[in-house]
Structures are given as C-alpha cells and as structure tokens.
Amino acid sequence: MAGLELLSDEGFRQDGRKPGELRKIQCRMGVFAQADGSAYIEQGNTKALAVVYGPHEVRGSRSKTLHDRAVVNCQYSMATFSTGERKRRPHGDRKSSELTIHLKQTFEAAILTQLYPRSQIDIYVQILQADGGNYCTCVNAATLAVIDAGIPMRDYVCACSAGFIEDTPLVDLSYIEEAAGGPQLALALLPKSDQIALLEMNSRLHEDHLERVMDAASKACKDVYAVLDQAVREHLQEVTALLGDQGSA
Amino acid sequence: MPVDSRRVRGPEDGSQSPALYAEKEKEGEKVLRVGRGPSEQRAVCVRAGLLSQAAGSAYVEVAGGSKVMCGVWWGGGEGRLHCDLRWARFSSPSTGSQRRGGGALLLQQSLESAVRMERYPRAELMLSVLVMEERGAALPMAITCAALALADAGIEMYDLVVGAAACRGKTGEILLDPTEEEEEISANMYLTIMPNLSQVSGLLCTGEWEGDSPVEAMKLCMEGCQRLYPLLQQSLLSSSKKKVPPPGPEAS
Amino acid sequence: MASVVLSEAEKVYILHGVQDDLRTDGRGCEDYRVIEVETDVVSNTTGSARVKIGHTDVLVGVKAEMGTPKLDRPGEGYVEFFVDCSANATPEFEGRGGEELGTEISNMLYKIFDNQSSVDLESLCILPREHCWVLYIDVLLLECGGNLFDTITICIKAALFNTRIPKVNVLEDDEGAKEIELSDDPYDCMRLNVEGVPCIVTLNKIGHRHVVDATLQEEACSLASVLVAVNMKGTLTCMRKMGKGSLDPESIFEMIGTGKRVAKSLHVSLQSVLNQEESMGKKRQKIGFLR
Numbered sequence: 001m002a003g004l005e006l007l008s009d010e011g012f013r014q015d016g017r018k019p020g021e022l023r024k025i026q027c028r029m030g031v032f033a034q035a036d037g038s039a040y041i042e043q044g045n046t047k048a049l050a051v052v053y054g055p056h057e058v059r060g061s062r063s064k065t066l067h068d069r070a071v072v073n074c075q076y077s078m079a080t081f082s083t084g085e086r087k088r089r090p091h092g093d094r095k096s097s098e099l100t101i102h103l104k105q106t107f108e109a110a111i112l113t114q115l116y117p118r119s120q121i122d123i124y125v126q127i128l129q130a131d132g133g134n135y136c137t138c139v140n141a142a143t144l145a146v147i148d149a150g151i152p153m154r155d156y157v158c159a160c161s162a163g164f165i166e167d168t169p170l171v172d173l174s175y176i177e178e179a180a181g182g183p184q185l186a187l188a189l190l191p192k193s194d195q196i197a198l199l200e201m202n203s204r205l206h207e208d209h210l211e212r213v214m215d216a217a218s219k220a221c222k223d224v225y226a227v228l229d230q231a232v233r234e235h236l237q238e239v240t241a242l243l244g245d246q247g248s249a
Numbered sequence: 250m251p252v253d254s255r256r257v258r259g260p261e262d263g264s265q266s267p268a269l270y271a272e273k274e275k276e277g278e279k280v281l282r283v284g285r286g287p288s289e290q291r292a293v294c295v296r297a298g299l300l301s302q303a304a305g306s307a308y309v310e311v312a313g314g315s316k317v318m319c320g321v322w323w324g325g326g327e328g329r330l331h332c333d334l335r336w337a338r339f340s341s342p343s344t345g346s347q348r349r350g351g352g353a354l355l356l357q358q359s360l361e362s363a364v365r366m367e368r369y370p371r372a373e374l375m376l377s378v379l380v381m382e383e384r385g386a387a388l389p390m391a392i393t394c395a396a397l398a399l400a401d402a403g404i405e406m407y408d409l410v411v412g413a414a415a416c417r418g419k420t421g422e423i424l425l426d427p428t429e430e431e432e433e434i435s436a437n438m439y440l441t442i443m444p445n446l447s448q449v450s451g452l453l454c455t456g457e458w459e460g461d462s463p464v465e466a467m468k469l470c471m472e473g474c475q476r477l478y479p480l481l482q483q484s485l486l487s488s489s490k491k492k493v494p495p496p497g498p499e500a501s
Numbered sequence: 502m503a504s505v506v507l508s509e510a511e512k513v514y515i516l517h518g519v520q521d522d523l524r525t526d527g528r529g530c531e532d533y534r535v536i537e538v539e540t541d542v543v544s545n546t547t548g549s550a551r552v553k554i555g556h557t558d559v560l561v562g563v564k565a566e567m568g569t570p571k572l573d574r575p576g577e578g579y580v581e582f583f584v585d586c587s588a589n590a591t592p593e594f595e596g597r598g599g600e601e602l603g604t605e606i607s608n609m610l611y612k613i614f615d616n617q618s619s620v621d622l623e624s625l626c627i628l629p630r631e632h633c634w635v636l637y638i639d640v641l642l643l644e645c646g647g648n649l650f651d652t653i654t655i656c657i658k659a660a661l662f663n664t665r666i667p668k669v670n671v672l673e674d675d676e677g678a679k680e681i682e683l684s685d686d687p688y689d690c691m692r693l694n695v696e697g698v699p700c701i702v703t704l705n706k707i708g709h710r711h712v713v714d715a716t717l718q719e720e721a722c723s724l725a726s727v728l729v730a731v732n733m734k735g736t737l738t739c740m741r742k743m744g745k746g747s748l749d750p751e752s753i754f755e756m757i758g759t760g761k762r763v764a765k766s767l768h769v770s771l772q773s774v775l776n777q778e779e780s781m782g783k784k785r786q787k788i789g790f791l792r
Binding site: 026028031032033034035038040042045047049051053059073075077079080081082083084086090091092122124126128129130131 | 542543544545546549556558560562563564566583585587588589590592595596597637639641643644645646789790791
C-alpha cells in the first residue's frame with residue numbers, strides 16, 4: 001500500500017514494536033473440561049484454541065493403524081468470522097488442508113509416538129481471530145494442549161514467523177506486514193536441541209540474507225519458549241495447589 | 250446446438266419471473282375462506298396399494314388441494330428407517346424452499362415413534378414421499394401418506410400416524426387445514442398424532458403464537474386428525490381385500 | 502451430539518431423582534445451570550458474544566455486509582445463519598461429521614427468526630431494491646455438554662445486542678447516481694433492538710416430569726423433548742418436538758406453560774446482565790478464554 005511504512009526511520013514497526021520484538025502472548029491451559037487436553041493462546045490480536053483427544057483407539061478405518069507408533073491426526077480450521085472478510089468454509093479448502101498437513105508433520109516429529117502403538121492422537125486447532133502468524137500461533141497452542149493432555153514430547157515446539165524488510169529481519173509478523181508481500185518464513189523449532197521441526201518460506205529471499213532471517217526466527221522461537229515454559233509451570237502449580245499437597249509448598 | 254427457429258428465445262442475461270413484479274394483494278386484508286368454516290377440513294381421497302412394484306404405497310389427494318404420493322421399499326442396509334421427502338419442481342409456482350427446511354426431520358421423528366423398528370433389526374426401510382402439488386398443509390398430508398404406505402407394506406406399527414395443519418392469522422383466529430395463501434401470511438403449526446393412543450408424535454410450529462393460541466390450535470388439529478382416521482382405515486381395508494381375494498365356497 | 506453411555510442403574514437413578522424434583526447436581530426441574538455471558542470477544546466482527554452453560558460453550562460472531570435485498574422483500578435486509586460444529590467438541594465432528602447437526606441447528610434458527618417481530622429487518626434496508634445490510638450470524642460450537650439450542654440462542658441475542666452497524670449516508674449526484682458512504686467514526690453506529698429476539702427453552706421429558714436445561718446424561722434418559730422459542734413479550738415464535746418417543750398432548754400443554762414462564766425470567770436476567778456489562782464500558786476487562 002502506498003504511503004504505509006512497515007518500518008519507520010527510527011526502526012519502529014507499524015504497531016510500535018522493534019524488529020526483533022514479539023507481540024504480547026497470553027495463554028491458558030485446561031480451558032475445556034471434556035477434552036483430554038486444551039489450551040488457548042493470544043499472540044497480539046491472533047487468537048487460537050487447540051484441543052487434544054487421545055491417545056485412543058483408531059476411529060474409522062482400521063487400515064490407518066500403525067503397529068509400532070501412534071497416528072497423529074490434525075485438523076486446522078478458521079472460524080468464519082475470524083478474518084476481516086467473512087470466510088465461507090471453516091475448513092476443507094486448500095489453505096486449511098495445507099496447514100493441516102504441516103501441523104501433522106510438526107507434531108509427528110515432536111511427540112514420542114513409539115510409546116503408543118496402534119492408537120491415535122487427535123489435535124484440533126481453531127483460529128478465532130486471525131491477525132497474522134496463524135500457523136505459528138496454532139503450533140504454540142497445540143504444544144500447550146498436548147502438554148495439558150499429558151502426552152510425552154521430546155521438547156516444546158515453538159513457532160514464529162519472520163520477514164525481511166529494508167535489510168532488517170522482522171519477527172512475528174502481523175497481518176498488515178504479511179499482506180505487504182515481502183518474504184515470509186515460518187519456523188517451528190524444538191528449542192533445547194535447536195532442531196527444526198518445520199521450515200517454510202514464501203516469496204523470494206536472497207540466500208545471503210537467509211541466515212540472518214533464520215537466526216532472528218530462532219531467537220524469537222526461544223523467546224516464545226520462555227513464555228510458554230513459564231505458563232506451563234504456573235499452570236502446574238495452580239493445579240497441584242488445587243489437588244492439595246502434603247508438605248512442601 | 251442448432252437453433253430452433255420455431256422457438257422464441259428469452260433474453261441472454263437472466264430475467265426474472267413477471268410474477269415477482271406483479272401487484273401483490275395488500276397485506277393485512279383478510280383472506281376469506283370460501284365454502285368452509287374455520288375448523289373444517291377439505292375433503293380427502295385416499296388410496297393405498299397402488300404401486301405394484303413397491304412393498305407398500307399410498308396416495309392422498311385433497312379436494313382442491315395438495316396431492317402426495319408415497320412408496321416403501323426394503324433396502325439392503327442395517328435396521329433403520331430412511332426417509333426421503335421431496336417437493337416436485339412443478340408443485341408450486343413460488344419457491345418456498347426456505348420454509349420447507351425441516352420437513353424431512355418432522356417426517357422422520359413422527360414415523361420413528363410409531364414404527365416398531367426393533368422388530369426388523371437387519372432390514373433397512375426406504376421410504377420415499379413425493380409432493381406433487383402443494384396447496385397448503387402438504388407436509389402433514391405427506392406424513393399421513395407415509396404412515397399409510399408403511400401400513401400397506403405390512404410393517405408393524407403402534408398406530409397410524411395422522412397429520413393436520415393449522416394457522417393463526419394476524420387477527421388471532423385459528424384456521425384448520427390452511428390453503429397456500431393462508432399459510433403464507435400467518436403463523437403455522439403442523440401436528441401429527443397417533444389417534445388411537447392419543448399421543449403426539451410430531452410437532453412443528455413457526456411464526457408468532459400469542460397467549461393460549463398454541464393450545465387451542467393443537468386441540469383443533471387433534472380433532473381434525475381423529476376425523477380423518479376412519480377414512481384411512483377404510484382405504485387400508487379395501488386395498489388388503491384386493492390383494493387377498495375372499496375365500497371361495499369350496500375351501501380345501 | 503456427543504453421546505454418553507449410561508447404565509440402566511444410572512438412568513433409573515436420574516429418573517427417580519427427577520420425580521422428586523431433585524436432579525443429580527442438586528437443581529430443581531426448572532433451574533438453569535450457571536450461565537456465563539461475555540460480549541465483544543472477537544474484534545474482527547461487527548458484534549460477538551460467548552456463552553458458557555456448564556460444559557456447553559458457544560461463540561457467535563455477527564458480521565454485517567452490504568448486499569442486495571431479496572427479490573420478494575425489497576424493502577428489508579436479511580439474516581443468514583451458519584452453524585459450525587467444530588471438532589473441538591468431539592472427534593466425531595472432524596471433517597464433515599458435524600455438518601448434519603449444523604444444518605439441523607441452522608434450519609431451526611431460520612424458522613425461529615422467520616417472522617416480523619424477531620429482528621427489525623426494515624432498519625437494515627439502505628436503498629430499497631438496491632442495497633441493504635446482510636447480517637451473517639456465525640455460530641461456533643466449541644464444547645457440547647447438553648442443551649445446545651438454549652445456549653446458542655442466548656449467545657445470538659447477546660451478539661446482536663453487541664452489534665454496532667456503521668451508519669450509512671446515501672449521497673445523490675446531479676445525474677441521479679447514488680453513492681453510499683460509510684461513516685468513519687467508529688462510535689457513530691446503529692444498534693439493533695433485541696427485544697423481539699427469541700430464546701429457546703428445551704424441555705426434556707424424563708419419566709412423568711419435564712426438566713429444563715438438561716445435561717448430556719439427562720438427555721440420554723429422555724425419549725422426547727419439546728423446544729419452545731419465546732421472546733420477551735411472551736409470544737411463542739417456534740415450537741418443535743424432537744426425539745423418538747411420543748408425547749401426551751396434556752404434557753405438551755404443560756411444557757408450553759413451563760417454557761413460557763422460564764423464558765420470561767431468562768430474558769429479564771439476560772437483559773440486565775447485558776446492560777450491566779455495557780455500563781462498565783471501557784473499564785471492563787476482557788476475559789475471553791483466559792480465565
């Protein structure tokens with residue numbers, strides 16, 4: 001859009017953040033009592049809800065059963081009122097199907113599926129409000145939900161998006177920054193071991209800049225990890241306090 | 250495709266039916282009923298067992314009103330009742346499709362309370378109802394027709410399901426068996442009962458009903474159903490007589 | 502809907518409790534569970550609300566868009582419903598599994614709102630035959646804990662109360678060409694009158710008595726139920742019997758009476774909560790799902 005600067009001269013973005021700064025993250029685990037695990041996360045104006053059912057017996061066709069590991073089944077859907085323009089179909093269109101497959105790949109890498117042979121783990125993510133970084137918020141919400149369900153994982157999966165404007169890598173893009181059309185990178189990382197679960201890039205980026213953008217994204221993922229870890233520990237303290245403990249506080 | 254020179258083709262870009270631009274009757278004018286009172290139904294003609302290919306069938310025609318046809322077949326699936334309700338394209342000049350949503354659900358629920366499906370655990374019943382002409386109150390007629398077809402097929406039921414419709418105009422008076430014009434401008438109620446058992450098996454009511462009017466309308470509908478019941482019994486009797494000839498004088 | 506498996510003993514227990522006006526969670530037959538209502542939960546919409554009754558959680562978003570009026574009603578806007586049963590509620594709703602329930606609920610919603618008094622459609626008209634406001638009401642079912650219809654209609658009423666449609670100016674050029682201008686001021690908007698919006702009360706027949714606001718377990722014990730949609734003035738806008746069992750006409754008359762009574766108090770308390778929430782204005786802390 002003409003006249004709209006994504007990065008001002010002083011180095012501030014449209015919403016006042018610095019290039020390497022994340023949006024405010026607020027999250028809560030255990031939102032729904034009926035599901036095995038659930039979590040809600042708000043990253044800036046993007047709101048996502050994730051629910052986990054499982055591990056349970058494989059529903060539907062028995063042929064999907066794997067004899068040595070669990071099947072991870074995901075679904076990504078967006079509420080029809082989540083975007084600025086009303087969306088006609090919540091899921092089933094190409095974009096949603098693509099993101100569903102990405103989610104599945106990400107979590108198959110992180111969950112210890114060998115512990116649950118011949119079973120199925122369902123992860124359903126719903127976007128309630130979309131303001132950029134949809135996939136990344138989903139991954140963060142799903143990580144919290146899987147932890148809430150008590151399913152063992154190798155590590156947290158933290159995701160963050162990154163872009164490149166005017167020779168500066170930007171981190172955690174909002175909708176306006178995504179729509180501007182520059183390169184966008186989505187990175188899902190297992191922070192402790194620095195292993196990449198998923199890396200996706202759109203548009204064109206010169207390979208000289210790739211390393212800087214990836215570094216910025218990795219650092220942002222580690223920041224997200226710090227926030228999520230804090231949230232999980234607080235939730236755990238709350239829950240154990242409710243259950244009542246004998247002895248130490 | 251070769252152009253047919255004997256036909257006059259319509260305009261290329263879409264045109265709308267002139268009926269939409271016709272002057273409509275002013276709303277609020279009372280649509281007077283000609284020839285019958287507010288709690289009188291139109292005369293009904295009922296025939297059971299007219300389709301030879303089907304396991305059971307029925308046809309119901311209302312004098313100056315709707316025509317409904319139903320057939321029942323045995324399917325190959327598991328023990329359940331599968332209902333299909335359709336309005337033919339030529340059944341009415343206006344498309345009331347939005348008002349018809351939910352008709353199939355009413356049909357399914359009304360019949361499920363009457364049919365003893367537990368007696369047929371491994372058989373699937375396919376029921377198909379076609380409304381050929383819609384002149385008001387076709388949905389309850391369709392349910393009556395479907396129950397008759399099931400009885401004609403010899404399927405065990407607790408009782409026949411009979412349906413009736415009523416409407417309440419803006420002035421508050423309740424009319425039984427409304428015509429299409431009456432239905433459109435007022436609040437509607439469709440009620441299906443099992444007359445012998447005096448039990449309600451289906452109820453659908455839309456539009457505004459004030460005060461005690463829903464109760465009055467339900468009582469009126471129930472009376473209407475009771476009056477229709479002997480007719481249905483007669484038609485079943487005559488159709489079974491046709492199927493099974495009376496025993497001759499030389500019985501061996 | 503998510504199904505629950507009950508043993509015969511549990512069914513008998515619930516049945517006997519209901520006979521004595523005491524349900525498993527201690528309520529009487531005409532009591533609702535605790536209802537939590539919050540409006541303006543999603544900011545991308547024209548209006549939104551979230552309602553939680555027990556374990557049932559519903560989110561409704563209203564989006565107002567400009568469209569052409571329907572051909573047979575040129576002087577009115579219209580309302581479109583879409584119900585999405587998300588897989589969050591139960592894994593059976595994954596993919597296309599939730600479509601059947603969604604269509605059933607949206608058909609029911611169309612029937613309820615298909616009359617003059619529910620929503621003032623004439624106020625949604627901008628230019629007869631050319632432009633009008635179309636309200637897209639999207640219902641998102643997040644969790645199913647029994648009593649879906651009541652929760653959905655309460656949520657729709659709250660979302661419509663929260664809806665702020667921008668005011669429109671129609672400018673006419675010299676040649677007669679009309680141009681529509683939306684006001685830029687976010688506070689210059691039109692509110693909808695929700696007095697006529699009906700709420701459904703579901704009455705489930707258990708044994709010889711009927712209960713309001715059934716949980717999943719109670720729904721599994723009841724063979725038939727009656728849904729009654731009543732608005733604030735006490736007018737019945739829609740009534741439907743659901744379920745496989747048949748009902749005595751006398752019990753239906755009783756249920757209608759109970760439904761009207763319960764709906765009246767429901768409307769009164771809902772309106773007072775909505776008014777209270779609005780009076781808090783900017784000071785209100787938006788909770789959403791965070792607590």
